[in-house]
Amino acid sequence: MRTRPTEIAQKLKEITEQGLFSARSGNIPTWCPGCGYFGIHHGLTTAIHKMGLKHHEVVIVSGIGCAGRYPFFSSTYGLHTVHGRALPVATGVKLARPELTVFAVGGDGDGLGIGGGHLPHIARRNVDVNYILFDNSIYGLTKGQPSPSSPLGFKTKASPQGTKDQPLNGTLMALSYGATFVARLFAGNPDQIAEVLTQAVQHKGFAFLHVYTSCVTFDKEFKTWEHLKKWVHPLPKDHETSDIKQAIVLAMDDPFAMGIIYKKARRLGPPENGG
Numbered sequence: 001m002r003t004r005p006t007e008i009a010q011k012l013k014e015i016t017e018q019g020l021f022s023a024r025s026g027n028i029p030t031w032c033p034g035c036g037y038f039g040i041h042h043g044l045t046t047a048i049h050k051m052g053l054k055h056h057e058v059v060i061v062s063g064i065g066c067a068g069r070y071p072f073f074s075s076t077y078g079l080h081t082v083h084g085r086a087l088p089v090a091t092g093v094k095l096a097r098p099e100l101t102v103f104a105v106g107g108d109g110d111g112l113g114i115g116g117g118h119l120p121h122i123a124r125r126n127v128d129v130n131y132i133l134f135d136n137s138i139y140g141l142t143k144g145q146p147s148p149s150s151p152l153g154f155k156t157k158a159s160p161q162g163t164k165d166q167p168l169n170g171t172l173m174a175l176s177y178g179a180t181f182v183a184r185l186f187a188g189n190p191d192q193i194a195e196v197l198t199q200a201v202q203h204k205g206f207a208f209l210h211v212y213t214s215c216v217t218f219d220k221e222f223k224t225w226e227h228l229k230k231w232v233h234p235l236p237k238d239h240e241t242s243d244i245k246q247a248i249v250l251a252m253d254d255p256f257a258m259g260i261i262y263k264k265a266r267r268l269g270p271p272e273n274g275g
């Protein structure tokens with residue numbers, strides 16, 4: 001069923017009155033209509049607003065890609081850096097200005113492909129950065145090549161016979177690298193994104209938020225809205241977030257379970273300080 005313009009106008013009015021647009025910049029996002037990134041944007045800006053974070057005390061660092069454009073659409077500080085380098089730049093920002101709240105954002109190509117070598121190190125150092133991986137399993141900006149998280153056999157213009165490579169499991173990687181807060185989320189559920197981001201910011205240490213999202217322009221086959229809506233589901237009721245073994249099994253066996261998969265209470269610093 002199509003949403004009517006009057007309904008959209010009413011919804012916009014409600015959102016504006018609640019102040020939920022306050023963390024958005026005046027730049028209208030240049031993403032394609034229907035792109036999942038709008039849902040992530042709504043989740044992140046809602047979280048910033050609801051936490052009462054002052055915009056000049058927040059920095060959003062991105063790499064390159066459609067996801068990499070994010071800082072232009074936020075009224076916080078932002079850095080649009082080099083492809084795959086959001087995490088080392090975010091680490092530098094946090095080390096230089098520990099009082100700031102730092103988010104790193106980027107796509108699956110940016111974070112698991114060209115930048116894949118940075119994830120283990122920010123995780124093992126437990127740097128207090130909140131990393132949101134916008135995972136649409138495709139290179140959106142460069143017009144639809146397969147990415148490291150594309151499924152086996154994924155057909156694109158650049159892989160007409162289907163990919164021959166096994167996909168990476170970003171959630172499992174973050175857990176095995178020692179990330180102390182790991183969540184899987186769905187761009188179609190911005191309220192949950194906002195809620196989990198709030199907990200991630202409160203968590204002192206590296207937080208990895210793996211958001212499944214849709215590239216409506218170049219992926220008509222895999223992470224479509226229709227599929228994602230059908231596939232995603234909540235974590236099992238008995239899931240114990242402090243149990244790393246349960247978290248690893250879940251990350252491997254239940255790739256569409258959404259929520260906080262693992263959270264470790266851990267202080268920053270060397271092991272003798274409880275790190």
Ligand SMILES: Cc1ncc(C[n+]2csc(CCOP(=O)(O)OP(=O)(O)O)c2C)c(N)n1
Nearest residue numbers: 064065066067083107108109110139140141
């Ligand atoms: C060093 C370098 N190599 C390659 C590119 C070309 N490039 C730009 S964005 C991109 C991939 C984007 O995919 P992803 O990170 O998944 O982001 P999305 O566009 O899907 O949000 C590539 C290969 C580049 N800009 N710089």
Ligand code: SF4
Nearest residue numbers: 032035066140215216
């Ligand atoms: S190309 Fe895909 S990822 Fe990029 S803005 Fe368009 S729908 Fe979104």
Ligand SMILES: [Mg+2]
Nearest residue numbers: 107108138139
């Ligand atoms: Mg992508």
